[in-house]
Structure formats: C-alpha cells, structure tokens
Amino acid sequence: MADLTQSQAEIDLEPLRDILQRDFNPDDYQEAEELILGACQEAQSLYGWVPQPAAQLIADHLGVTINRIFGLLTFYADFRTDPPGEHAMLLCHGAACFVMGSERLIGELNVDQQLGPDGRTPDGAFSVQVVNGCLGVCNLAPVAQIDHHHYFGHLNRERLAAVMQAIRDGQPVEDLDGVE
Numbered sequence: 001m002a003d004l005t006q007s008q009a010e011i012d013l014e015p016l017r018d019i020l021q022r023d024f025n026p027d028d029y030q031e032a033e034e035l036i037l038g039a040c041q042e043a044q045s046l047y048g049w050v051p052q053p054a055a056q057l058i059a060d061h062l063g064v065t066i067n068r069i070f071g072l073l074t075f076y077a078d079f080r081t082d083p084p085g086e087h088a089m090l091l092c093h094g095a096a097c098f099v100m101g102s103e104r105l106i107g108e109l110n111v112d113q114q115l116g117p118d119g120r121t122p123d124g125a126f127s128v129q130v131v132n133g134c135l136g137v138c139n140l141a142p143v144a145q146i147d148h149h150h151y152f153g154h155l156n157r158e159r160l161a162a163v164m165q166a167i168r169d170g171q172p173v174e175d176l177d178g179v180e
C-alpha cells in the first residue's frame with residue numbers, strides 16, 4: 001500500500017492507471033456511471049484517501065466530470081478526500097464503553113487533541129474515528145484501537161493522552177499494549 005501520509009503532489013498515479021486500464025472499460029456513459037464508485041474504492045484502497053489527481057484521472061478515464069466524482073465522494077461517508085493521519089484510531093462508543101465513560105472521553109479528546117472535522121489531529125499524527133459498534137473487548141472498556149491491531153483499555157483522559165504522546169514520540173505501539 002502507498003504511504004498514507006503522502007501529499008497530493010507525491011501521489012504515484014501509475015498503479016491506479018494500470019487498474020483502470022485493466023478493469024474499468026465501460027462501453028457507454030451509463031456503464032461509466034456505474035463504475036465510478038468501484039474506481040474510487042480502488043483509489044482509496046491504494047492511497048488511503050482519494051486525492052484530487054486520482055479523482056481527475058478517474059474522471060478522464062471514464063469520461064465523466066470531476067464534479068460528478070466529488071459529488072459521490074462527499075455523499076458517501078466511507079470516502080476520504082483528505083489524507084488520513086499517520087495512525088488510525090478507533091474510539092469505541094458501544095454500550096459497554098458508553099457505560100464506562102466513553103462519552104466524556106470523546107469530549108475530552110476533542111478538546112485535548114483539537115481534532116478537526118475529519119477527526120485528524122492538527123499535526124497529522126492521528127485520525128480518530130468514534131465507532132458506535134462494539135470493538136469486541138468490552139472487558140477493557142472504555143477502549144481504543146490504534147493502527148488496526150492494538151487495543152488500549154481502561155482509558156481515562158490522562159491515559160489516552162499518554163498513549164498518544166508515546167506514539168508521537170516514536171515508542172513502538174507494541175510496547176504500549178496492555179498498559180493499565
């Protein structure tokens with residue numbers, strides 16, 4: 001997968017161009033319309049978001065307008081049009097975590113980390129997403145998952161801030177797992 005923190009100018013469009021030429025060859029405009037979502041999913045899978053040059057390439061390849069592409073990208077919440085942070089964090093807001101204080105934790109996190117509307121910290125270190133579904137480790141509630149595999153439980157304001165700072169400082173996430 002490409003470096004998720006790369007800027008628009010650094011995007012390597014060749015892998016996307018190859019996929020489009022191989023798998024996205026509509027016979028008519030109607031078919032091109034139907035392929036837009038799939039092409040955007042390929043771009044997001046490659047880059048972690050859909051950069052403007054990738055959207056333009058998809059538009060040119062399918063013969064649709066860039067406005068049509070961005071209309072769909074902004075309609076569907078699963079697509080990102082801004083680069084994600086370096087580390088992906090899911091903060092659980094499921095039932096058990098709610099009972100154990102996730103609501104308050106989310107508010108404190110927003111204040112302490114100055115999250116933007118897209119959930120990114122200003123330094124680009126984290127992308128935070130609050131999830132209402134259970135992360136499957138209710139015994140650790142309230143809990144956060146970082147970088148898809150690492151769970152941090154029994155969180156409070158101080159512990160969450162300490163974990164995030166340690167990751168910013170370059171401490172391997174593995175070494176922080178299970179910290180109480």
Ligand code: FES
Pocket residue numbers: 092093094095096097098133134135136137138139141143
């Ligand atoms: S509700 Fe948060 S891990 Fe189950």
